[in-house]
Amino acid sequence: MKTPNDSTYRALNTYTKLMRAAESVTGRVHRALSAPKLTISQFGVLEALYHKGPLCQKDIAAKILKSTGNITLVIDNLEKQGLVRRERDSEDRRYITIHLTDAGAALIAKVFADVEASIVAEMDSLTDSEQELLGHLCKKLGLKGG
Amino acid sequence: MKTPNDSTYRALNTYTKLMRAAESVTGRVHRALSAPKLTISQFGVLEALYHKGPLCQKDIAAKILKSTGNITLVIDNLEKQGLVRRERDSEDRRYITIHLTDAGAALIAKVFADVEASIVAEMDSLTDSEQELLGHLCKKLGLKGG
DNA sequence: TTGATATAATTTGACATTAAATCATATCAC
DNA sequence: GTGATATGATTTAATGTCAAATTATATCAA
Secondary structure, three states, X not given: OOOHHHHHHHHHHHHHHHHHHHHHHHHHHHHHHOXXXXXXXXXXXXXXXXXXXXXXXXXXXXXXXXXXXXXXHHHHHHHHOOOEEEEEOOOOOOOEEEEEOHHHHHHHHHHHHHHHHHHHHHHOOOXXXXXXXXXXXHHHHHHOOO | OOOHHHHHHHHHHXXXXXXXXXXHHHHHHHHHHOOOOOOHHHHHHHHHHXXXXXXXXXXXXXXXXXXXXXXXXXXXXXXXXXXXXXXXXXXXXXXXXXXEOHHHHHHHHHHHHHHHHHHHHHHOOOOHHHHHHHHHHHHHHHHOOO
């Protein structure tokens, strides 16, 4: 027989497991960032530029789900390390386009490959069909609020 | 036929969906913390004290997976708000035991109930058996590294 | 007892994060 | 053109985060 308490218990339990799995997996995947001394946000910015080409800061912020004020600082730090450069748009001077430097491109190519390999290794504890199923359930869950 | 690329694609895809689901659900659950103006860490500390009783800072750090240096600051801010108080252990003066104040206990009881209700609401987009399945897959995934 | 070692908490320095305010530039309505 | 409004980037203030160094206290070994 199903009671409200059963449902509550099940929901809380599932939520906890989802969070633990996500933290545990990201924790291990992010180890690939420690050697090159990249923060997660820095990696996110480099990866966005690597896969999408030069972007303005607002678009980068939207891509990695951070505030624009934050991006300013993250770009500052990447620029200090010579991994990206800023270029003011001559058409609309409100925009600044961020480009990977050669060093930045080389670094992110290497690091992204490492991260990718590490994700594949993590997912290896599930069979193909389990992965499909997990993906399906996660999608259903994430869609809820929009 | 299965190729390495299929596997890689599937793994990356599953990983992305897992991360998006986790972020999306936590994002919505954590809205319950914005009205009482609690940060996630502050909530974690109050919740630990609420469910486990008074704890020393080292134990709190272990419980919410943060560094002890971090806990010092979070407790400072909670103390300023009158939600917790520090008490130096008279047996072993290296320890400081953190207690909820009456105000802190009242606040966390209310906020925890809200968070709990919001988790249940989130999980409502999955059936009971889907929740069981998701929990099972997450557990299997999280266990990988220890 | 004294010295080495261990442990809990704090401090420091660097970076991240957001919200809100501000600055510079662009665009739209008139 | 001028003024109102919108938009991209920056700054600021408050908090969080870690790693590493430091401080205070305790314990163990000789």
